[in-house]
Amino acid sequence: MKTYILLFFCVLFQNMQAQETISGKVVDKNNKPLEYALISWKDTEIGTEADAQGNFTLEFVSDGILQISYVGFEILEISSFLNKQNLVLTLKAEKSLDELVIKTTRKSTTRSHTSNTNTVTMNSGELLKAACCNLAESFETNPAIDVNFSDAISGSKQIKMLGLTSPYILIAEENIPTVRGASQAYGLSFIPGTWVESIQVTKGAGSVVNGFESISGQINTELIKPATDIPFYLNLFGSTDSRFEINTHLNHKLNDKWSSTLFVHGNARVAKNDMNHDGFLDNPLGSQINVMNRWQYIDQETGLVAFLSARYMKDEKQTGEIDFDKKKDKGTTNLWGSEINTEKFDANAKLGYVFPDMPFQSIGWQNSFSYHNQNSYFGLNEYDITQRSFYSNLIFSSIISNTLHKFSTGLNFMYDNYSENVFNYTAQNYDRIDNSVGAFFEYTYDNANNFALVLGGRVDNSNRLGVFVTPRLHLRYNPWEDAVFRASVGRGKRVANIFAENQYLFASSRQFNIQYSDGKAYNLNPEIAWNYGISFSQGFHFLGKKAELGFDFYRTDFQNQIVVDLDQSARTVDFYNLDGKSYANSFQVDLAYNLAKHFNLRAAYKYYDIKTTYQTGNLERPLQAKNRMFVNLEYQTHETDKGGSWKFDATWNWLGKQRLPYTGDNLAQNQLGQNTNPFSTINAQVTKVFNDRFEIYVGGENITNYQQNRVILGADDPFGSNFDSTMIYAPIFGQMYYAGLRFKIK
Amino acid sequence: MKNLVFVFLALVGFAFNSNAQEKKKKNAKHDIEVLGNCDMCKKRIEKAAYAIKGVKSAEWHSEDQTLHVIIDENKTSTTVICDAVAKVGHDTGEVRATDEDYEKLHTCCVYERKTE
Numbered sequence: 001m002k003t004y005i006l007l008f009f010c011v012l013f014q015n016m017q018a019q020e021t022i023s024g025k026v027v028d029k030n031n032k033p034l035e036y037a038l039i040s041w042k043d044t045e046i047g048t049e050a051d052a053q054g055n056f057t058l059e060f061v062s063d064g065i066l067q068i069s070y071v072g073f074e075i076l077e078i079s080s081f082l083n084k085q086n087l088v089l090t091l092k093a094e095k096s097l098d099e100l101v102i103k104t105t106r107k108s109t110t111r112s113h114t115s116n117t118n119t120v121t122m123n124s125g126e127l128l129k130a131a132c133c134n135l136a137e138s139f140e141t142n143p144a145i146d147v148n149f150s151d152a153i154s155g156s157k158q159i160k161m162l163g164l165t166s167p168y169i170l171i172a173e174e175n176i177p178t179v180r181g182a183s184q185a186y187g188l189s190f191i192p193g194t195w196v197e198s199i200q201v202t203k204g205a206g207s208v209v210n211g212f213e214s215i216s217g218q219i220n221t222e223l224i225k226p227a228t229d230i231p232f233y234l235n236l237f238g239s240t241d242s243r244f245e246i247n248t249h250l251n252h253k254l255n256d257k258w259s260s261t262l263f264v265h266g267n268a269r270v271a272k273n274d275m276n277h278d279g280f281l282d283n284p285l286g287s288q289i290n291v292m293n294r295w296q297y298i299d300q301e302t303g304l305v306a307f308l309s310a311r312y313m314k315d316e317k318q319t320g321e322i323d324f325d326k327k328k329d330k331g332t333t334n335l336w337g338s339e340i341n342t343e344k345f346d347a348n349a350k351l352g353y354v355f356p357d358m359p360f361q362s363i364g365w366q367n368s369f370s371y372h373n374q375n376s377y378f379g380l381n382e383y384d385i386t387q388r389s390f391y392s393n394l395i396f397s398s399i400i401s402n403t404l405h406k407f408s409t410g411l412n413f414m415y416d417n418y419s420e421n422v423f424n425y426t427a428q429n430y431d432r433i434d435n436s437v438g439a440f441f442e443y444t445y446d447n448a449n450n451f452a453l454v455l456g457g458r459v460d461n462s463n464r465l466g467v468f469v470t471p472r473l474h475l476r477y478n479p480w481e482d483a484v485f486r487a488s489v490g491r492g493k494r495v496a497n498i499f500a501e502n503q504y505l506f507a508s509s510r511q512f513n514i515q516y517s518d519g520k521a522y523n524l525n526p527e528i529a530w531n532y533g534i535s536f537s538q539g540f541h542f543l544g545k546k547a548e549l550g551f552d553f554y555r556t557d558f559q560n561q562i563v564v565d566l567d568q569s570a571r572t573v574d575f576y577n578l579d580g581k582s583y584a585n586s587f588q589v590d591l592a593y594n595l596a597k598h599f600n601l602r603a604a605y606k607y608y609d610i611k612t613t614y615q616t617g618n619l620e621r622p623l624q625a626k627n628r629m630f631v632n633l634e635y636q637t638h639e640t641d642k643g644g645s646w647k648f649d650a651t652w653n654w655l656g657k658q659r660l661p662y663t664g665d666n667l668a669q670n671q672l673g674q675n676t677n678p679f680s681t682i683n684a685q686v687t688k689v690f691n692d693r694f695e696i697y698v699g700g701e702n703i704t705n706y707q708q709n710r711v712i713l714g715a716d717d718p719f720g721s722n723f724d725s726t727m728i729y730a731p732i733f734g735q736m737y738y739a740g741l742r743f744k745i746k
Numbered sequence: 747m748k749n750l751v752f753v754f755l756a757l758v759g760f761a762f763n764s765n766a767q768e769k770k771k772k773n774a775k776h777d778i779e780v781l782g783n784c785d786m787c788k789k790r791i792e793k794a795a796y797a798i799k800g801v802k803s804a805e806w807h808s809e810d811q812t813l814h815v816i817i818d819e820n821k822t823s824t825t826v827i828c829d830a831v832a833k834v835g836h837d838t839g840e841v842r843a844t845d846e847d848y849e850k851l852h853t854c855c856v857y858e859r860k861t862e
Contacts, residue, residue, distance in 0.1 A: 052861070355773075357771075357773040357774075357775065357816075358773045358802075358816070359803070359816075360802065360803055360816075399802060399803075401799075401802070402796055402801055402802050402803065402804075403802065403803045403804075404796055448789065448792055448793065448796070449789050449793070
């Protein structure tokens with residue numbers, strides 16, 4: 001009987017309890033259920049565990065405090081309840097765990113395993129490693145591009161890719177070809193490095209979307225976008241060769257759609273340097289002012305994006321004999337001197353539209369106008385060129401049935417008006433107008449797994465080049481994990497602007513001879529080349545650290561080339577259509593290895609075999625090292641709470657022997673050997689980052705102080721027949737040290 | 747007057763209704779819950795979706811366990827996609843994979859199933 005009564009009471013009690021329960025669900029801030037969370041009434045034994053979906057039911061205790069706890073989350077306490085059923089209890093993550101951010105350092109140079117082309121992306125971190133401050137110098141820590149030593153006349157560095165000089169590279173700024181025509185020689189030094197957000201370096205045939213001119217590769221620079229820029233940036237730089245630079249960016253966001261940045265760059269070299277005591281300046285005196293205003297419009301709802309920008313640049317350089325006075329000595333044979341004055345203006349408008357319900361479909365329209373004017377003289381040689389250009393490219397991108405099959409198609413228009421005057425023994429005028437209209441189509445197949453193919457073609461009608469087809473093909477295959485195999489084939493065609501591209505040769509006594517044919521530019525034919533390339537890279541772990549090994553081989557085969565022949569005589573340079581073979585083979589093996597935490601190594605070996613049939617026979621391209629080695633080490637200390645750290649960077653470059661052009665008809669003391677000696681240089685930099693707003697850096701270039709021993713042939717008689725200041729194969733200046741600071745307001 | 751309003755509302759309602767039924771979008775965005783783990787799952791799920799005619803874009807993210815698709819509703823539907831994805835072993839919002847298909851998954855892909 002007793003048991004029955006007890007049972008009755010129990011049931012009664014249970015029943016009462018059933019009416020007095022509390023139920024709900026425990027979740028985190030993302031509404032994710034916290035399975036098996038503990039729920040209990042404070043200071044009681046009454047509690048339960050939530051189920052796998054975070055749901056719980058518990059008897060209700062009036063005036064009790066409900067405690068909900070879960071590992072890694074703050075304990076939640078609730079003492080008053082509006083309702084007791086279906087509560088949603090959100091737990092906050094514990095502070096200490098919340099602040100634990102897992103960091104993987106992003107490398108400043110990356111090579112993607114999923115990109116369809118052999119492209120290396122350098123972000124701003126990589127650009128900071130170079131001394132300063134223009135685009136030509138920013139490639140010094142990258143093995144894909146060879147940076148040559150600046151000549152004494154222009155002071156600017158020339159670049160090569162696959163052993164071919166910059167005219168064979170399509171250099172674009174946000175996909176609009178910029179360094180071309182008149183700006184070929186110095187164009188890279190007119191783009192300040194601090195304006196650049198990232199650079200994509202693509203070896204081999206590029207995309208047809210950007211034009212037909214690329215032969216050995218493409219370099220695209222992306223400038224800083226006003227919408228994501230910081231309000232203020234300042235960079236100051238000074239070096240022992242008396243070069244000073246200032247870069248400032250001022251950003252303003254007008255509203256959620258419009259933003260604008262004003263970029264101002266100035267540089268000057270104020271003191272005369274003659275480290276090798278040959279009576280000539282080692283690098284030019286000069287100044288540059290470069291101003292750009294850029295506007296960005298974004299409308300997230302309609303999918304409309306626009307960029308507008310306008311830029312003005314004025315650059316002046318003076319070089320030659322130390323005592324040369326441009327007011328007194330210009331155009332005379334008193335003293336040899338040279339001036340190169342360039343003025344540039346350009347304006348761009350870009351419109352992009354992404355279809356709101358079709359993120360895979362877009363229309364882009366790029367328009368660019370540019371004016372480039374260079375007035376220059378080199379002793380008694382004079383060279384003036386003005387180029388007015390208009391470029392327009394309309395691109396429509398979409399898919400065929402699904403996003404595994406994409407295509408881009410469009411129309412492209414180019415107009416170049418050149419006015420060119422040359423005085424080299426006689427006065428000559430080479431004014432011309434080039435224009436071309438083209439249509440392109442590029443199809444991309446990507447199986448979203450391990451294979452992709454890009455097949456592109458374009459047809460252009462040009463008044464200089466005729467009607468012609470440009471085919472390009474790229475393949476990517478990932479045979480196994482962390483491995484990528486790529487292949488590319490493509491054709492390129494271009495007009496050689498022989499004077500603009502070779503204007504450094506004016507700083508010699510050489511006579512320019514054009515061996516006329518019936519061609520349409522300078523009476524020479526267009527240059528046509530095929531480029532073939534394969535590459536393979538494999539990521540792996542060695543001693544528990546990440547490593548990547550890559551190989552690539554490229555061959556450029558010229559069907560026609562404008563041969564620049566320095567080997568007939570030291571008195572002349574001859575330009576003529578290729579009659580025979582001309583090819584450039586390039587092989588590169590490179591290794592990237594993470595030696596320890598924050599400590600990275602990159603090493604590369606490059607082999608070039610570049611030969612051309614000259615009128616004197618098959619010869620190696622002059623001033624080109626057959627073998628090159630490159631090692632870069634970077635180390636960064638662990639970042640402090642404020643974002644401070646030390647950064648160390650060093651680059652070692654070794655160049656094998658280079659063939660020198662023929663000098664046998666000079667006086668004995670002005671003759672050079674057949675080849676140069678191998679040599680190496682070391683550049684290093686240390687940066688102290690105080691916090692995310694302020695940092696200072698010091699560095700040195702050519703620390704081992706290697707110097708070319710004879711820079712100028714016939715320096716004692718600069719108006720005589722032996723004078724030649726163009727044989728530059730090594731540093732002229734010797735050691736150079738620099739320091740600078742960067743200040744940001746975020 | 748009251749009647750008139752009623753008739754009007756009914757008409758509007760009807761119009762909306764018929765609209766909703768007839769208008770099939772050529773580019774309809776849908777988010778489908780699909781369970782999975784890793785990159786291998788991602789490739790398998792997307793491959794299954796892309797194999798269906800009318801699927802223009804398919805992207806699966808492990809963070810939110812969601813397959814984002816853009817489809818031509820004249821040609822296919824989310825049910826068809828769910829069927830196809832379940833067929834390769836992944837449970838979806840609409841269709842659950844058979845135990846057989848689930849067990850065929852690679853060891854790294856064996857995601858935790860929700861209880862039925």
